[in-house]
Amino acid sequence: MSEDFLQISGLCKNFGSLAVLKNVTFSVRRGEVVAVIGPSGSGKSTLLRCLIRLETMQRGSVALAGRALVRQDADGRSHYPPESETRPLLRKMGMVFQSFNLFPHRNVLENIIAAPLTVARQPREEAIAAADRLLAKVGLTDKRLNYPFELSGGQKQRVAIARALAMNPEIMLFDEPTSALDPELTGEVLRTMRDLAEEKMTMLVVTHEMSFARGVAGKIIFMDGGEVIEEGAPAAVLDNPRHPRAKAFFAQTP
Amino acid sequence: MEYAQIVIPDLISGAKITYTIFFFTLIFSVPLGLILAIFGLSRFRLLKAAIVAYIWLFRGTPLLLQIFFVWFWLLPYMGVSANRLVAVILTFSLNYAAYFAEIFRGGIQSIDRGQYEGCHVLGFTYPQTMRLVILPQVVKRVLPPVGNEVITLVKDTALAFAIGVRDLIRVAQTTASRDFRVDVYLYAVVFYLASTLILTWLLKKAEQRFAYYE
Numbered sequence A: 001m002s003e004d005f006l007q008i009s010g011l012c013k014n015f016g017s018l019a020v021l022k023n024v025t026f027s028v029r030r031g032e033v034v035a036v037i038g039p040s041g042s043g044k045s046t047l048l049r050c051l052i053r054l055e056t057m058q059r060g061s062v063a064l065a066g067r068a069l070v071r072q073d074a075d076g077r078s079h080y081p082p083e084s085e086t087r088p089l090l091r092k093m094g095m096v097f098q099s100f101n102l103f104p105h106r107n108v109l110e111n112i113i114a115a116p117l118t119v120a121r122q123p124r125e126e127a128i129a130a131a132d133r134l135l136a137k138v139g140l141t142d143k144r145l146n147y148p149f150e151l152s153g154g155q156k157q158r159v160a161i162a163r164a165l166a167m168n169p170e171i172m173l174f175d176e177p178t179s180a181l182d183p184e185l186t187g188e189v190l191r192t193m194r195d196l197a198e199e200k201m202t203m204l205v206v207t208h209e210m211s212f213a214r215g216v217a218g219k220i221i222f223m224d225g226g227e228v229i230e231e232g233a234p235a236a237v238l239d240n241p242r243h244p245r246a247k248a249f250f251a252q253t254p
Numbered sequence B: 001m002e003y004a005q006i007v008i009p010d011l012i013s014g015a016k017i018t019y020t021i022f023f024f025t026l027i028f029s030v031p032l033g034l035i036l037a038i039f040g041l042s043r044f045r046l047l048k049a050a051i052v053a054y055i056w057l058f059r060g061t062p063l064l065l066q067i068f069f070v071w072f073w074l075l076p077y078m079g080v081s082a083n084r085l086v087a088v089i090l091t092f093s094l095n096y097a098a099y100f101a102e103i104f105r106g107g108i109q110s111i112d113r114g115q116y117e118g119c120h121v122l123g124f125t126y127p128q129t130m131r132l133v134i135l136p137q138v139v140k141r142v143l144p145p146v147g148n149e150v151i152t153l154v155k156d157t158a159l160a161f162a163i164g165v166r167d168l169i170r171v172a173q174t175t176a177s178r179d180f181r182v183d184v185y186l187y188a189v190v191f192y193l194a195s196t197l198i199l200t201w202l203l204k205k206a207e208q209r210f211a212y213y214e
């Protein structure tokens, strides 16, 4: 139960001459929820994007389930193994974005079954049955045939979560899933995420929701300027930050 | 009215040629334009440069000159014995593909990057992403400008006349000079107007079909 499922070691990422991630090292255990907190521009999104390969990293390694997603050589430089090796590993990851990124031309059900049909090549009936179970789970059975533009932000995000879950990921990455929502709509999304955590889904969550981090996360990573400057149990990091920049951040954030 | 009965069969045979040019040009230029747009946005530098040059060439010179060039020089030079109609359709297809390529490129680029990212994290390959997610949305966005080109094409077909293709205009012109009366041009006008009216209606229907979201 306590194996390191995701291991990030010495991750460095630059955009040109701008160093955005500097030697980021931490791991996530199977079934654990890790919250990533930090000021704007500290590199939280970039970190998730490097993990799921929306960005390439320059240094460091990433391993998932004990297998290399990104290797590093003796000098620490990153190398990407052939796609045939990493494709099945990437399939173990799901991601939810701040901006949902639902397919506007497809209804809710079609959004959810698109990847199971095309990527996982599931039979249609099976994909639909699974989608209906997921819709029930996120409480949107009645929106099954609606289009994204007909949904509220909170409903869209729950569809996005269901869509990611339809690929049966073993770890879910969330990049500020509630930041684009009106305050009264964040609750329904956080509740869905809490349910997932209770089912022991492994989750890496970038969030500004301190109460969610405190209540659900087993570990908090605090980032600033591309570095992890605090790491530990929520109570320790949130109530007794050691680093002055972390102290300043939590002083401003309720 | 009797005069109409005499000239209309001729005009119809001319209109058939006009529609043939129109129809085949669309059949060839739309897919070619799409291919140019997709590869023009790819990472292959040389290919991209070639496509930029292609588009510049075909949009930067008069279509009439292109027809002359293909008919009087390119086809003879290549030793191809094509007929005039084929030469016209070939030139029109190449020319319209350049315009469609620009329209499709704009359409593809207008799709939010988040759509690609959403697909990537679900495991879609690039071709799957394009086919299932990007292009269906592009169709909706490019329909109005594509409609514009389609309407323009109806009238551009008249340029075929320049190398002696017996299209609607050519028939009208020869009839007019044979009979010393110009009202046959009025019939031609009616053909063009009727064609564009029908096309406008079809395009509107197509836009309505894609209005089901957003």
Ligand SMILES: Nc1ncnc2c1ncn2[C@@H]1O[C@H](COP(=O)(O)OP(=O)(O)OP(=O)(O)O)[C@@H](O)[C@H]1O
Pocket (backbone or CB within 6 Å): A015, A018, A020, A038, A039, A040, A041, A042, A043, A044, A045, A046, A047
């Ligand atoms: N594609 C890019 N090109 C250049 N710089 C980038 C790019 N993406 C991000 N950056 C820069 O990298 C830094 C980290 O950005 P990132 O989006 O990861 O921050 P973040 O912690 O997610 O911030 P926020 O809380 O505002 O979402 C910022 O300085 C940003 O300007």
Ligand SMILES: [Mg+2]
Pocket (backbone or CB within 6 Å): A044, A045, A046, A175, A176
């Ligand atoms: Mg961010």
